[in-house]
Amino acid sequence: MSSKYVYLFSEGNGKMKALLGGKGANLAEMTSLGLPVPQGFTVTTEACTKYYDDGEVISDGIQSEIMEYIDKLEEIAGKKFGDEENPLLVSVRSGARASMPGMMDTILNLGLNERVVEVIAARSGNPRWAYDCYRRFIQMYSDVVMEVGKKFFEELIDKMKEEKKVSADTELTADDLKELAHQFRDEYKLKIGADFPEDPKEQLMGAIQAVFRSWNNPRAISYRRMNDIPGDWGTAVNVQEMVFGNLGDTSGIGVAFTRNPATGEKKLFGEFLMNAQGEDVVAGIRTPQPIAQLRDVMPGAYDEFVDICEKLEGHYHDMQDMEFTIEDTKLFMLQTRNGKRTAAAALKIACDLVDEGAISDKEAVLMIDARSLDALLHPQFDPDALAAATPIGTGLAASPGAGTGHIVFTAEDAKKRADAGEKVILVRLETSPEDIEGMAAAQGILTVRGGMTSHAAVVARGMGACCVAGCGSIKMDEENKRFELGGKIYKEGDWLSLDGTTGNIYGEAIRTMEAEIGGEFGRIMGWADKYRRLKVRTNADTPKDAAAARAFGAEGIGLTRTEHMFFEADRIPAIRDMICSETVEQREKALAILEPMQQSDFEGIYIAMEGTPVTIRFLDPPLHEFLPTDEHDIEALANTQGKTVAQIKALIASLHEFNPMMGHRGCRLAVTYPEIAAMQTRAVIKAAINVKKAHPEWDLVPEIMIPLVGEVKEFIYVKNVVVKVADELIKQTGSDLKYMVGTMLEIPRACLTADEIAQEAEFFSFGTNDLTQMTYGFSRDDAGKFLEEYYAKKILESDPFARLDQIGVGKLVEMAVKLGQGTRPNIKLGICGEHGGDPSSVEFCNRVGLHYVSCSPYRVPIARLSAAQAALKS
Ligand code: PEP
Ligand code: MG
Numbered sequence: 007m008s009s010k011y012v013y014l015f016s017e018g019n020g021k022m023k024a025l026l027g028g029k030g031a032n033l034a035e036m037t038s039l040g041l042p043v044p045q046g047f048t049v050t051t052e053a054c055t056k057y058y059d060d061g062e063v064i065s066d067g068i069q070s071e072i073m074e075y076i077d078k079l080e081e082i083a084g085k086k087f088g089d090e091e092n093p094l095l096v097s098v099r100s101g102a103r104a105s106m107p108g109m110m111d112t113i114l115n116l117g118l119n120e121r122v123v124e125v126i127a128a129r130s131g132n133p134r135w136a137y138d139c140y141r142r143f144i145q146m147y148s149d150v151v152m153e154v155g156k157k158f159f160e161e162l163i164d165k166m167k168e169e170k171k172v173s174a175d176t177e178l179t180a181d182d183l184k185e186l187a188h189q190f191r192d193e194y195k196l197k198i199g200a201d202f203p204e205d206p207k208e209q210l211m212g213a214i215q216a217v218f219r220s221w222n223n224p225r226a227i228s229y230r231r232m233n234d235i236p237g238d239w240g241t242a243v244n245v246q247e248m249v250f251g252n253l254g255d256t257s258g259i260g261v262a263f264t265r266n267p268a269t270g271e272k273k274l275f276g277e278f279l280m281n282a283q284g285e286d287v288v289a290g291i292r293t294p295q296p297i298a299q300l301r302d303v304m305p306g307a308y309d310e311f312v313d314i315c316e317k318l319e320g321h322y323h324d325m326q327d328m329e330f331t332i333e334d335t336k337l338f339m340l341q342t343r344n345g346k347r348t349a350a351a352a353l354k355i356a357c358d359l360v361d362e363g364a365i366s367d368k369e370a371v372l373m374i375d376a377r378s379l380d381a382l383l384h385p386q387f388d389p390d391a392l393a394a395a396t397p398i399g400t401g402l403a404a405s406p407g408a409g410t411g412h413i414v415f416t417a418e419d420a421k422k423r424a425d426a427g428e429k430v431i432l433v434r435l436e437t438s439p440e441d442i443e444g445m446a447a448a449q450g451i452l453t454v455r456g457g458m459t460s461h462a463a464v465v466a467r468g469m470g471a472c473c474v475a476g477c478g479s480i481k482m483d484e485e486n487k488r489f490e491l492g493g494k495i496y497k498e499g500d501w502l503s504l505d506g507t508t509g510n511i512y513g514e515a516i517r518t519m520e521a522e523i524g525g526e527f528g529r530i531m532g533w534a535d536k537y538r539r540l541k542v543r544t545n546a547d548t549p550k551d552a553a554a555a556r557a558f559g560a561e562g563i564g565l566t567r568t569e570h571m572f573f574e575a576d577r578i579p580a581i582r583d584m585i586c587s588e589t590v591e592q593r594e595k596a597l598a599i600l601e602p603m604q605q606s607d608f609e610g611i612y613i614a615m616e617g618t619p620v621t622i623r624f625l626d627p628p629l630h631e632f633l634p635t636d637e638h639d640i641e642a643l644a645n646t647q648g649k650t651v652a653q654i655k656a657l658i659a660s661l662h663e664f665n666p667m668m669g670h671r672g673c674r675l676a677v678t679y680p681e682i683a684a685m686q687t688r689a690v691i692k693a694a695i696n697v698k699k700a701h702p703e704w705d706l707v708p709e710i711m712i713p714l715v716g717e718v719k720e721f722i723y724v725k726n727v728v729v730k731v732a733d734e735l736i737k738q739t740g741s742d743l744k745y746m747v748g749t750m751l752e753i754p755r756a757c758l759t760a761d762e763i764a765q766e767a768e769f770f771s772f773g774t775n776d777l778t779q780m781t782y783g784f785s786r787d788d789a790g791k792f793l794e795e796y797y798a799k800k801i802l803e804s805d806p807f808a809r810l811d812q813i814g815v816g817k818l819v820e821m822a823v824k825l826g827q828g829t830r831p832n833i834k835l836g837i838c839g840e841h842g843g844d845p846s847s848v849e850f851c852n853r854v855g856l857h858y859v860s861c862s863p864y865r866v867p868i869a870r871l872s873a874a875q876a877a878l879k880s
Contacts, residue, residue, distance in 0.1 A: 011053040011068045012075045014082075015045055016248075020322075029101030032342050039321065041339050042316055045082050045087060045501025046246030047075040047097065049214055049438050052101065057218045064215060072214065075245075076207065083247050087206040089457065092129075093122045094206075095139075095248040098213040100220060102241040105343060106229055107442070107465055109241060110220030112148055113213050114283060115143035115248060117206040123187070127180075135253055137183035142283065144190040144202060147209065151216040154197045154281050157666055158607035162189050186759030210245065217243045227797055228443055231804045234846050246340070249333040252283045256304070258332045264298050264315045265325040267347040268406065270354030272297070274315060276328075293476075321863030323364045324373060325355050348406055349378040353526040367533040368878055374530060376845045376871040382527060383558070383864050385518035387505060395503070395512045398492040400454065401477030403509035404463035409450025409472040410503040410515045415487045417444020425790075431502045433489065435482050437462040437556065438462065450504035452511060454480045454489075472506035510872020531559060531867060534874035540851060541858035542869045543619070545838055547571055549610030554862035559870055562619035563611065565711070568686060569627035571607050572600070576717060581632055582643050586657050592647070592679060597685040608708075609694035621771065621838075621860075623750065624686050624724070626672045626713040633658050647697045667776075667785065672714020676724045683724050686710075687731040709746045709834075711771060716753040718762040725766060748834070751822050752776035760822035764829035771860070772819055774839025774847075778806050779816045807840060810847035821855050836860055845872040852876035853864045 018034030026034060030048030037043050053068050064072075064518075080086050085094035095117040100109045110778035118126075118140045127136035148154040163175065166186050172178060178186070194202045203209050221241045230237060251259035251642050262276025277294035279305065300308040311330060318326045325701060327345030331338045347355065356370040364375070387408040411429035414420045420432045432448040434441065438453040445451050445465060450472040453462040466473030481490040487498040496502065496513060503512040542554035542565035548571070552563060572581040580603075584596035612620060634640045634654075644654045663669035676683040687710065694708045710728055715721045725747050736743050751757050752773030759772065779786040786807055794803040810816055819837075826833045836858040841847035843861030848869055851859050853876070861869050 007532050009058070010071075012047050012071045013050065014047045014075065014078060015043060018048065023103050024239075025052065025242070027051055027103055027244070028343055029099060029341055030104055030242045030244050033244060033246070035282075035321075036318075036339055039317065041335055042315070043339050044247040044781065045079065046244060048101070049243040049245070051240040051242045054218045054221060055238065055240065057215075058222075058240070059322060062219070064211065064218070069211065072211070073207065076210070079247065086249075087117055087210075088119065088122060090121065092124055093117060093125055094125075095122075095476045096210070097244075097246050097248055098210065098217065099147065099244045099246070100241045101244050101281045101296065102218040102221070102235075103239050103560045104233065104235055105346075106233075106235065106241075107225060107461065109223070109226045110217050113143070113146050113150055113216075115139045116147070117248075118143045119204040119206065121464060130253070132253065134180040134183060134242075137180050137187055138252065139181050139250070139283075141187040141190055144161060144187055144194065147202075147213070148190070148194050148197070151212050152194070152198055154194065158193055158197070159190055162186060162193065163617055173466075182498060183662060190852035214243045214245075217241060222800070223441060223735040225645050227800070227803075231797055232442070232446060232807065233524070234804070237800065237803050247339045249331045249340075250283070251279075251331040251333065252281055253334055255281055256332070257281060258304070260294075260297060260300065260330050260332075260626075261328070262311070262315070262330070263325060263327050263345045263390040264319045265345075265347075265351070265355055265358075267325070267327070267345050267351055268403065270347065270351035271326075272358060274460065275310065304332060304335065307332045307335060310337050314339060320364075323359065323369070334404070334686075349375075349380070349382045350406060350526075352378060353382075353530050357526045357529050370530060370538060371537060371871065371874050372878055374871060376868045376875065379527075379867050380864070386507075387503070388517040389519040392505070395514060395516050397510040397822040398494065398513040399477055399479055399511045400509045401474040401511065402463065403505075403507055405451075405466035405471060405473035407450075407472035408503070408505055408516070408518050409448070410501070410518060411449040413498055413500050414444075414448070415484055415498060415500050416438045417441040419498070420444035421447045428532070431504060433480075433482075433502070435484060437465065450474070450502075452477060452480075452502070452504055454478060454482050458816060466506075472504055474504045474506060474509050474511055479512060510763045527867075529813035531870055533560075534871045536874075537877050538870065538873035539877045540848065540856065540871060540873040542866055543621075543836065543838075543858050543860035544863050544866055545613070545842070545860050546863060547857060548607065549614045551832050551863055552614035555866055556614060556616065556618075558863055558866040559867045560615075560618075560857070560863065562621075562860075564617055564621050564836050564842070564858060566622045567610060567619065567626065568604065568623060569632075572632070573658050577595070577603060577648065578632065579639075579642060581627075582634055582639070583646050584682070585629055585632055585661070585737060586643060586647065586654065588657075590679075593679060594681050594685075596744035597681060601685050601689050604689035605693045608690055611696055612693060612697040612704075612706060612708075613701075617701065617706055619707065619709060621709040621711050621748075621769075621836075622690050623711040623713050624673075625675055625682055627675075629661055629663070629670060667779065667787070673712050673720050673724050676712070679722060680724075680727045683727045684731045687728045691735045691743065691745065694743055694745070695736070695739055698741065698743055707744045707746060709748060709769060711769075712747070712767075713751045713773065715749045715763065716755040716777065718759060718766060721749055721763060721766050736869060737868065746834075750776075750838070751819075752780070752839075754781055754818055757818040757822035757825075764833050765828040767833070768830075769834035769836070770822065770826055771835075772822070772839060772856075773840045774815060774819070774837060775807065775811060775817065777839065778811065778815050781818060782806060782811070804863050809844050810839075810841040810850055812847075812850050816850055816854075819850075823854055823856070845868050845875070848872035853880065 015037040017036045020031050023031040026048045057222050078209040087094050098113045123136050123140040127133035145159045149156045191202045251257045257280050258280035260278030266275045276297035278300050308745045324344045329341040352374050359365045360370050411431040414430045420430050421444050423430045429449045431450045433452045436453050451466050453475045456476050463475045492819045501515040502515040535761030539563045543562040544560035545565040546552040546555050547567050580599040587593035640654050644651045690708050698706050712724045747770040748769030749767045751770050779837045835856045838860040842859035843865030859869050
């Protein structure tokens with residue numbers, strides 16, 4: 007750790023993101039490029055981590071360093087904090103390494119007080135502007151730094167407007183605003199119990215501390231968890247001389263992207279507002295104008311801005327997202343960063359940049375957020391169903407994709423209903439960072455207010471969620487959970503469909519269909535495949551899923567859960583009969599019904615996979631999932647088995663387990679009922695022999711996987727059953743079929759004794775769902791109930807069932823890899839837990855030397871790209 011905690015913009019550069027945060031590093035870089043940047047300094051991320059290490063205080067050392075830099079800034083600006091002649095005003099903004107909505111955003115006009123406001127009113131000859139700045143500052147400071155709550159101030163504004171009989175803020179006079187500022191100060195005193203700070207230095211220290219504090223607010227913690235951002239990074243704070251976009255009609259503010267963030271089209275895209283300050287655009291209070299119109303309004307500033315855009319994109323080799331202010335016709339750059347974009351835009355921009363010679367194909371692979379591909383792979387509306395539907399309204403096409411669901415009006419309701427398996431559409435006046443989890447849970451987001459750069463639009467795009475923003479014709483009644491659109495009332499629970507690509511809104515459910523991939527997607531995937539080492543397989547239980555995964559590029563199946571083949575209504579009676587059999591004969595009779603079903607499924611899967619490896623896992627049902635609960639099913643089972651209902655109920659009761667996840671499942675089932683393993687072996691082998699006959703060109707070697715092994719002797723017992731049955735069959739039919747027998751490593755003891763198990767097993771597949779469950783001792787079905795508390799209390803940063811715990815569970819995996827390879831150097835190694843489709847976990851798998859990852863069909867492209875990124879980064 008360095009002992010320097012503050013940097014002038016002129017002391018840093020764009021490579022210093024870890025220390026200066028993204029915003030600070032880019033402000034420094036723009037400064038060094040000679041662009042018009044209001045000057046300032048950055049308090050580093052290390053100062054933030056030190057603040058936490060020191061028990062949430064800014065140390066005296068750092069405070070005096072900040073004071074030194076205020077002196078330096080005063081000298082650069084030729085202005086002084088609190089000065090009666092030429093006062094310095096600053097903005098204070100947070101800026102972490104990765105941009106993070108949910109943290110404290112911005113405080114503007116810091117440095118104003120009762121005297122300074124008079125000075126700037128007199129100097130500018132614009133008292134209305136001065137008092138407007140002042141009341142905004144008190145409001146923002148109270149809200150953001152002291153957490154008083156916006157609504158108290160908004161109520162005061164509304165009251166003032168009522169008294170003055172005006173409808174817009176802009177109609178309030180200088181005197182009104184002055185009076186309002188004093189009301190705000192009184193409100194502050196009432197809520198905080200102290201006077202509003204007059205001393206600009208005290209104001210600044212309060213603001214910096216608030217930024218540090220906001221690093222750990224619940225919204226920021228939740229955002230970090232969703233985006234794999236470590237909690238120990240901390241945030242930097244940028245203090246920058248104010249420039250004013252609200253000085254009159256020759257001033258303004260704007261936000262723009264060098265390319266279209268929704269489609270990737272190479273064309274300047276953005277919005278501006280004349281005579282405004284930052285929060286006017288972000289909050290969607292006034293509707294901004296498209297950036298192209300700036301050419302007419304202020305041609306000089308527009309041309310300069312276009313030049314800067316080209317310069318910045320050429321410099322960063324990526325699409326830029328910029329904020330600017332025009333102060334009395336002079337342009338200032340307040341921010342630039344690599345812009346957030348939709349997945350489709352990301353692919354187009356990457357391919358275009360390669361074609362333009364700006365980046366290499368490796369860089370193209372690295373610049374795409376693998377998780378964002380999800381959005382492309384998700385359903386679109388069925389064109390026929392869409393053609394038959396009539397829109398009830400339109401808004402901005404803020405984030406593409408199709409969403410159909412039941413209307414909800416709050417983020418909590420969205421989450422609650424989605425957790426219960428319902429599809430929901432979140433409808434809000436406008437969204438704010440508190441809504442993030444609800445937005446993530448929804449099929450789509452609809453807002454009444456806000457433009458393409460509003461919170462809803464930016465966040466939805468980042469998440470890959472479909473979003474229609476700014477549908478102003480909605481008459482919203484949030485309190486009663488209803489709205490009116492197109493002359494009709496829509497209530498909570500009603501169906502709604504959103505087309506995030508056109509902005510259309512439909513008051514009905516519309517059928518969706520699978521996405522198609524090709525074009526740029528194919529090019530990027532092709533480049534990814536060139537650079538990755540890990541193979542990517544899929545977890546698929548049916549020929550249909552297998553075919554879908556194959557279309558997404560799966561190179562085999564890493565896990566077929568054979569019990570899932572029996573969930574269908576016409577099959578479940580047979581498996582119930584099998585589970586409830588009391589004698590071997592009875593069980594074999596039930597198994598004989600299941601065998602042809604399994605065999606034909608396996609044939610379908612082999613064919614769908616076209617000769618690529620297929621791993622079939624033997625039965626691993628937590629038995630309770632299959633037992634009948636409903637009277638009708640119990641009766642049916644009693645009839646099949648020639649028993650009474652009471653007898654069946656007694657049998658079900660006897661099968662009850664206290665810990666079914668650690669109960670009679672996995673290989674334990676095959677140890678007690680070897681006839682099950684024998685039946686499954688016959689189905690696997692016969693299916694393979696048949697398919698091999700039809701496709702002699704395929705190198706079909708079925709991989710039989712024994713689940714939940716913890717002791718090598720369990721494995722040996724089941725393997726002996728498999729080998730006996732398989733070899734006999736192969737011999738009988740005169741086939742030359744080869745097959746493999748391996749195991750899942752999903753019990754800690756299996757990892758600890760992997761050297762012994764590898765003597766018998768030809769492959770290992772890490773079942774990290776159960777391995778996480780048993781290593782942490784967290785029930786995979788119940789952990790969700792308490793994990794939220796763990797995140798809030800910073801015990802865990804992410805869900806270990808979604809993102810592999812590399813420290814603990816990962817240590818077992820690494821150990822097992824080494825032990826296994828020690829015994830059997832060419833042992834095949836893969837992963838088939840949910841983590842196989844999670845980018846950070848894929849990176850881990852690459853590092854520890856697994857041969858493949860296996861994940862659900864829709865995540866195959868994500869895994870392909872993550873595997874390439876992992877290989878390129880290592
Ligand atoms: C696992 O435990 O990681 C696994 C893939 O098996 P299942 O999820 O079926 O228990
Ligand atoms: Mg398992």
